[in-house]
Amino acid sequence: MTSRKLQRKAHGQRPYFFDDPNVDKLVSMIMGLAGEVSVMHDRADTLERLLQTKGLVTQKEIREFQPSIEIMDERAAWRKTYLSEILRIIEGELEGTARGDLDPYEKAVKTVEAD
Amino acid sequence: MSAESQTQPQTQHSMLAPTDHDEFARQEFVRSYKEYLVHNVHQGNEKRYESSVKPAFEKKHNRPPKDRFEVAKEMTKDPYYQMFSSLLRTSQEMMWSSCQLPVERNLEELNAKVNQVTDGAVKGSLKLDENLATPRYHKAVDIHCQPGGYHNEFADKDASSGMVYDRAVHIYAMAQLGPYNDDIGASIIMWLQEKYPDFKPKRILDMGCSVGHSTIPYAEAFPDAKIYGIDVAAPMLRYAHARAESLNVPVHFSQQNAEKTNFKSGSFDLIVSHILLHETSEKAIHNIVKECHRLLKPGGMMAHGETPPYKNMSPFDAFMLDWDTRNNNEPFWARSHEIDLHKLSEKANFDPSKKIEEMIPSALQVAQARRSEVFQGGDFGGGGLWFVYGNKK
Structure with missing residues (x-):
C-alpha cells in the first residue's frame, strides 16, 4: 500500500443520512468492497485476454495493459450488470412499487391461514 | 470510436497522472457507479x-409542499432518499x-515534471503570489469534498x-465534459460565435480557471487574442x-483573487468563468461582478457559465438540484442559484438592460444522445445545457 502523503478526508462535517450513522458507514464499506471486486474483475479480464493472445503472461504485462475503447465499453457493460446485482434491493423495491406489489406481509399470512 | 461506444475516454495528455492497471480499473468503477446512480437509482426519488x-404531505396540510424547504423536510426522512444520498456521497x-492514489504513488516525480515546465516556460507564463490569502469561502470546507481543497500543499511546489x-472532473461529469474536460468553455464559445459573430475579443480573462481546462478552448477559438487565467490556488x-504548455497553448496564468485583481481598468474585451460563482460567497460574488465591470472595456462582455437557477423549477426539482449544498461541501450552491441577477448586475454598475441570462446548448454533441437530459444532483452536465449569466458593458 502506498504511504499516505495527501490529505484523505475532506474538511467539513460529513453528512449521515440514516438515523443510525453506522448504516451510512456500512454503505461506504460495501461500495468500497464492490469497487475492489470490480478492480479484481478487470484484472482477471486482462489476464484472460492476454492468455488468449499470448499463451503466457507476466505481472508486468498485466500492470501495463491498456484497454482499448472497445474493451472499456465491454467492461462498462459488465459493471452495469454487476452493480445491478449488488443494488438488487433497490431495483426490487422500484419494480415492486411499479407492479403495485404493496400488500402488507400479514395479509398473506391471514390469506393462507384462512385458506 | 464506434458509433455505439459508451466511452469517450479522457485524453492522456503528458501532464495527466498515469495510472497502472488497478488504479485505472478503480477509477472506471467509480464512473460506472456514478452512471448507475444517475440512470437507475436517482429516478426512484x-x-x-x-x-x-x-400525498402524505397533502393529506396533512391540504396542499402540496410550497417550496424546496418543505420538500426537504419530508424527503430527508424517506428511506429511499436516504439510501440514494448515502450511495451518492460515497461515490464522491x-x-x-481513486484519483489520489496514482498521484500519491508518484508524487515527487509528477511534481518534478510539472515544475520543469514551470521553470522553462516557452509560450505562456505563470506568476504565483505566495502572499495572496486563501479566501474564507475556500477554507470553510473542502469544496466538493476534494480532500485538501484547491489550495493545500503536501510537498514542495506541490x-x-x-x-x-483534472482526472476527477472527467469522472465526476462521467465523461460528459469531453476528452479534455472543456465543454463549458467550448459551449460558451459556440454560443458567442453564433450569437455575436462580429465579436472578436483581443484580450480574454478566465476567472477561477483552476487547471485551465475551460480556458484553453478560447485560445483555439480566438487565435489572435491574448488569454489570461487567474485562480487563488497555487x-x-x-x-x-x-x-x-504541454498542449502547446499559450495562456498567461497568475495567482489572483477575482474579487480584486491587479489588472488595469479596461484591460479585457471578454471575461469568462466556468462554475466559479457558486464556489464563492455573498460578498465575493458582488465583488467579482464589480471587478468584471472595472476590467471590461466599453463594449466588452462578461459571461459566467453555471448550472441553472432554481427559480423556474418545481419545488421537488429544486430540492434535488440542491443536494450538493449540504451533501457535497458546496455551501454557497443554494444561495448562488437563487441570487437576484438583475440586482447583482445593477449593484456592479452594469446596465441591467444589457444583462444576459440564457440556457445554452452543450458543445459536446457527441455525448448528447446518452445524457439523462435532466438537472439533478450527482449528474453534472447531464442536462445537456449550461446556464450563462453575463452582461455587456
Missing part, C-alpha cells in the same frame, strides 16, 4: 415523492480517493490538487500552466 411523500468520496482535479495554477 421522484417516484417516492409522487407516490408517497407528497471514492472518486477522490501541484497534486491540480493533478487529482497548486492548480502550477498544473494548469504545465498542462497548457
